[in-house]
Amino acid sequence: MVSALAITAEAGRLGFGTFGRPGPGFLPFLAGTCLSVLAGVGLIQTVVQKPAAAAGGGFHAADILRIGLVSAVLFIYVFLWDIIGFPASTFLLLLFLFRCVEPLRWRTVFVAAGLTLAFTYILFSVLLGARLPAGRLWTYFIS
Amino acid sequence: MDLFYQLISGFAVAFQPVNLFYCFxxxxxxxxxxxxxxxxPTAAMALLLPATFHVAPVTAIIMLAGIYYGAMYGGSTTSILVNIPGEAASVMTCLDGxxxxxxGRAGAALGMSAFASFIAGTLGLVGLTLLAPPLAVFALKFGPPEYFSLMCMGMVVLSFLTGASMIHSLMMACFGIIIGTVGTDTVSGSTRFTFGLTELMDGVGLVPLVMGLFGISEIILNLEQNVDRDVFKAKVKGLLPTLEDWVQAKWALMRGTMIGFWLGILPGGGAVLSSFVAYAVEKRFSKQPERFGTGMIEGVAAPEAANNAAAQSAFIPLLTLGLPANVVMALLLGALILHGVTPGPLLLTKHPEIFWGVVASMYLGNAMLLVLNLPLIGLWVQLLRIPYPYLMPAVVLFCIVGSYSVANSITDVYLMLGFGIFGYLMKKLKFDSPPLVLAFVLGPLIEYYFKSSLMFSRGSFAVFFTRPISLVCLVITGVxxxxxxxxxxxxxSPGLLPK
Structure with a gap:
């Protein structure tokens, strides 16, 4: 609801315009207002509902930890693209995913990570022509 | 006769080697x-969308459409052999399959599923071929108010049908519209919700949004569930259903096709809903409803026919009105726009090669799928035996590199990961993602038609209520x-309102 109100306020700042000449904030303002109203109704429903019925899908501490860890690793992985480049960071990510999410033997982990990296690199970089980051670190050493 | 010649010209396009290859x-x-x-299929289509930028629009749509209806075929294999739906539209096939x-009748179930899919898919295509051209002519009467009202109706119907809570679905739709407005406003040139980031000036990309909401979020969700697949061990044999099977399933197949075809056209209908409705109808029509869920061939034929007919008929509103009936069609709409083609009534006259080429390729694709799903069933069974820990890292990597390769932008990857976590939280809190994606794709169009209508009427909202088509759409929305x-x-409060 707070987000919806913030969106509505920002949309109002963009300029509502007139009905005959709607401005850039016209639709975001309407959508933000609807979102605020719906969020308000949802909030009232949650408060009025019995606790058992209001309970959501359920978050467990162990799951949150594992999901939080994987999400953080993914963000760090993308951050590392620019520094150590796509191949090195991807190999490290794959080692983590193959080993830590569902523990596999180290030899399997290395082979699976190497094969997955090779397949992805050939598919996206060689066949589809994507410019995957080489990494500033290596260019620094080379130059 | 004109229709026949146009279809032939479509086959000429579809039979070009490059199109044949991409269809396969x-x-x-x-x-x-x-x-x-x-x-x-949604995540897979989003993942492969960047790969289609190097080919002609018709080739791209042929391949993306193939992924969609191909997934309808493939989903049943997992339902029958593992009791886990390969994708949402195959849930009902699990029960009897x-x-x-x-x-010991896995072969008959797989065979019936493939034949029902083929027959319903082909009949659905005949319906598409016959119905689309007159509908496109009718749609020429539509102006901005009609399109605005039609799109509003589509979003409300989808919100009504998809989620458990209409409030949650409408909230997601509003949020989708707002995400769709991020970037530079094409009319005034001012930037909206960019937080000063130049990377957001062009708006949020469709691929990062869909990959995050449907790919990454699904993987995060699977991290907290054990994805154990107990694949059916016995050898699959006897793929051709017996004459008795055909006699038992023939009306279920026909009813499933009809239900799937009409529900597929409706906004929010689609393959998932049709398979549920077809199964329920079949159970009601049956003389032995209590035997459903114990291995009735009708319980396989009806939902499989319905989801495949719906997968074909969902193309009718997309190609003739430019209105996606479900989230997959919204993705196809986005793909067409990215390729510089605007779907709608003028598609048939301006780009007949795309319309008829895609339709003809779907006839060919249905035949290809029959071959892929029956003689090659052993291959798919082996694939099902690949452990999930081997697949998950590859899927994560494909999502990340796929969303990066659209515009070689790291911001897109961060956005995708953000949408992935958002999508996971929404799934846990029982908010559905399809209304968000549909609203995101339709948002800019809704804004354009809404503003055009108001400018045309000099600020009077009466323009939406004085034109018959627009009024009908708004009345349906209101109801x-x-x-x-x-x-x-x-x-x-059960006692509050009379029945």
Missing amino acids: LGCLIGTLVGVLPGLG YQMARQ IFLSSIISALRRR
């Missing part, structure tokens, strides 16, 4: 995606909206 590739990937639980497999409020009130 789409069907193959679709079957693969359908067979493997975890990555649905898996029981048939346990009774659906009111009925959902009344049913919610009834559920909450």
Whole structure:
């Protein structure tokens, strides 16, 4: 609801315009207002509902930890693209995913990570022509 | 006769080697995606969208469409052999398909599923071929108010049908519209919700949004569930259903096709809903409803026919009105726009090669899928035996690199990861993603038609209520909206409203 109100306020700042000449904030303002109203109704429903019925899908501490860890690793992985480049960071990510999410033997982990990296690199970089980051670190050493 | 010549010209396009190859590739990937639980057709299409930028629009749509209807075929294999739906539209096939497999009739179930899919898919295509051209002519009468009202109706119907809570679905739709407005406003040139980031000036990309909401979020969700797949061990044999099977299933197949075809056209209908409705109708029509769920061939034929007919008929509103009936069609709409083609009534006259080429390729694709799904069934069974820990890292990597390769932008990857976490939280809190994606794709169009209508009427809202087509759409929207409020009130306080 707070987000919806913030969106509505920002949309109002963009300029509502007139009905005959709607401005850039016209639709975001309407959508933000609807979102605020719906969020308000949802909030009232949650408060009025019995606790058992209001309970959501359920978050467990162990799951949150594992999901939080994987999400953080993914963000760090993308951050590392620019520094150590796509191949090195991807190999490290794959080692983590193959080993830590569902523990596999180290030899399997290395082979699976190497094969997955090779397949992805050939598919996206060689066949589809994507410019995957080489990494500033290596260019620094080379130059 | 004109229709026949146009269809022939479509086959000339579809038979070009490059289109034939991409059609086969789409069907193959679709079957693969359908067979493997975890990555649905929407995520697969978003993942492969960047790969289509190098080919002609018709080739791109042929491949993406192939993934969609291919997944409908493939999903049943997992349902029958593992009792896990390969994708959402195959949920109902689990009930009787898996029981048939346990009774030693896996081959008959797989065979009936493939034949029902083929027959319903082909009949759905005949309906598409016959219905689309007159509908496109009718749609020429539509102006901005009609399109605005039609799109509003589509979003409300989808919100009504998809989620458990209409409020949650409408909130997601509003949020989708807001995400769709991020970037530079094409009329005034001012930037909206960019937080000063130049990377957001062009708006949020469709691929990062869909990959995050449907790919990454699904993987995060699977991290907290054990994805154990107990694949049916016995050898699959006797793929051709017996004459008795055909006699038992013929009307179920026909009814499933009809239900799927008409529900597929409706906004929010689509393959999932049709398979549920077809199964329920079949159970009601049956003389032995109590035997459903114990291995009845009708319980396989009806939902499989329905989801495949719906997968074909969903193209009718997209190609003739430019209105996506479900989230997959919204993705196809986005793909067409990215390729510089605007779907709608003028598609048939301005780009007949795209319209008829795609339709003709779907006839060919259906035949290819029959070959892929029957003689190659052993291959798909082997694929099902690949452990999930081997697949998950590859899927994560494909999502990340796929969203990066659209514009070689790291911001897109961060956005995708953000949407992935957002999508996971929304799934846990029982908010559905399809209304968000549909609203995101339709948002800019809704804004354009809404502003055009108001400028045309000099600021009078009466323009939406004085034009008959627009009025009908708005009345339907209002009725659906009111009925959902009344049913919610009834559920909450049974004595409050009379029945």
